[in-house]
Amino acid sequence: MQVDFYYAIDSRYSYLAATQIPSLETEFGVTIGWKPLQFDALMKARGDHPYDGRARNGQYDATYRNVDVHRWANYYKVPLVEPDWDGIWDRIALAAVAALRFDVGQIMSFALFGAVMQDQATPKSDGDIAHIAKRAGLDGDKIVAAIDEPETVQLHQQHLADAVALGIFGVPSFVIGNDVFWGNDRLVLLRHRLNSRVLL
Secondary structure, three states: OEEEEEEOOOOHHHHHHHOOHHHHHHHHOOEEEEEEOOHHHHHHHHOOOOOOOOOOOHHHOHHHHHHHHHHHHHHHOOOOOOOOOOOOHHHHHHHHHHHHOOOOHHHHHHHHHHHHHHOOOOOOOHHHHHHHHHHOOOOHHHHHHHOOOHHHHHHHHHHHHHHHHHOOOOOOEEEEOOEEEEOHHHHHHHHHHHHHHHHO
16 A cells, blocks of 8 residues: 655654654554645745735644644654754755655655754755755765756656545645645544554
8 A cells, every 4th residue: 555645854743744754654554645835835826925024823833833843743752953944945845855765765865854853954056955865875976966857856846646546735744545644743633644544
């Protein structure tokens, strides 16, 4: 069974959800379809951006989110720092997409998540991205060179189009068929679905 994972490197909840993927793969024997995208691009494609200047409340209230993400990190027993939000997020996203073309998408995404969410080392340049890839044992120069290639841009656009078609309104989102499980906190429901499917 394949579970598609739509996520953004600049999403703390995406990072938290990603830390649980190895256990999902082991427990249920599922294949994860990594679908990186740029958060702002998804919101623009949807035509509804929660950070467009409106008053933030509920799930988008910054004070609450800052507490909530650390509660989850403590629950998962994973490190989480306050990210440096001043990064080249469009190119970071495309680097994650480019890595898919070389069958190293998961490794590259974990490396980027580690830099941003654990090391507080958000890439500021293509050189930073290449360095992060090389530290993970990848060909960083090759990945960076592929960022601007039409195939990479088209694959990112396909992720966005598929997400909109599925009704995905945020990240992280897990998808089985046409069923969407949005949010790190829906992992419990995803596990229930996978467990029920296995038992059937």
